[in-house]
Amino acid sequence: MTKKQYLIKTSSPEATVEFGKRFAAQLKPNDLIALYGDLAAGKTTFTKGVCEYLNADQPATSPTFTLINEYTGDMPIFHFDCYRIKHPDEIIMLGFDEYLEKDGVVLIEWPEQIAAHIPEDSIELHINYVDERTREIEIRSPRSMEL
Numbered sequence: 001m002t003k004k005q006y007l008i009k010t011s012s013p014e015a016t017v018e019f020g021k022r023f024a025a026q027l028k029p030n031d032l033i034a035l036y037g038d039l040a041a042g043k044t045t046f047t048k049g050v051c052e053y054l055n056a057d058q059p060a061t062s063p064t065f066t067l068i069n070e071y072t073g074d075m076p077i078f079h080f081d082c083y084r085i086k087h088p089d090e091i092i093m094l095g096f097d098e099y100l101e102k103d104g105v106v107l108i109e110w111p112e113q114i115a116a117h118i119p120e121d122s123i124e125l126h127i128n129y130v131d132e133r134t135r136e137i138e139i140r141s142p143r144s145m146e147l
C-alpha cells in the first residue's frame with residue numbers, strides 16, 4: 001500500500017503534545033496509529049496530545065506495566081505499549097482484534113513487537129531523536145491529512 005508521507009519537526013515536548021492535538025483532529029473511529037521510535041523518542045508525549053484533544057478522562061501515562069490503558073473521551077482511546085511483550089500472540093489473548101472494532105482510536109507503542117498483527121492500513125508515526133529537545137516525526141498515512 002502506498003502511503004502519503006509528511007515530515008514534522010518539534011523542538012520541545014510541548015510542541016509534540018500540540019502536534020498530537022492537531023493530528024487527533026483528523027482521526028476517525030477505528031483508526032490505528034503505530035508509534036515507532038526508540039526509548040524516550042516521544043511516543044507517550046504525542047499520545048498525551050491525542051488524549052487532550054479527545055477530552056480523555058485521564059491524561060495519557062505510560063502503560064508499560066499494564067500493556068493497555070483505556071481512556072474515555074469523545075471517542076474511546078486504547079493505548080497499547082508492547083515493549084514488554086514476550087510473544088506477539090499475547091496481545092491477541094488480550095482481545096486485540098476486538099479493540100480494532102470498538103469505534104475508538106488505537107495507539108500502539110513498540111508496534112514492531114507485534115508486527116504481524118499491525119494492519120496494513122495503519123497510520124505510521126516514526127519519531128526520531130535529533131537532539132535533546134528536537135524530534136523529527138515522519139507520518140505515513142493511507143489517506144491525506146492536514147498536519
Ligand SMILES: Nc1ncnc2c1ncn2[C@@H]1O[C@H](COP(=O)(O)OP(=O)(O)OP(=O)(O)O)[C@@H](O)[C@H]1O
Binds near residue numbers: 042
Ligand atoms: N521535541 C520533543 N518531543 C517529545 N519529547 C521530547 C522532546 N524533547 C524532549 N523530549 C523528552 O523526551 C522524553 C519523551 O518521553 P516519552 O515517554 O514520550 O517517550 P516514549 O517514546 O513514550 O518512550 P518509551 O519507549 O520509554 O515509552 C520526555 O522526557 C520528554 O520531555
Ligand SMILES: [Mg+2]
Binds near residue numbers: 043045
Ligand atoms: Mg512511552
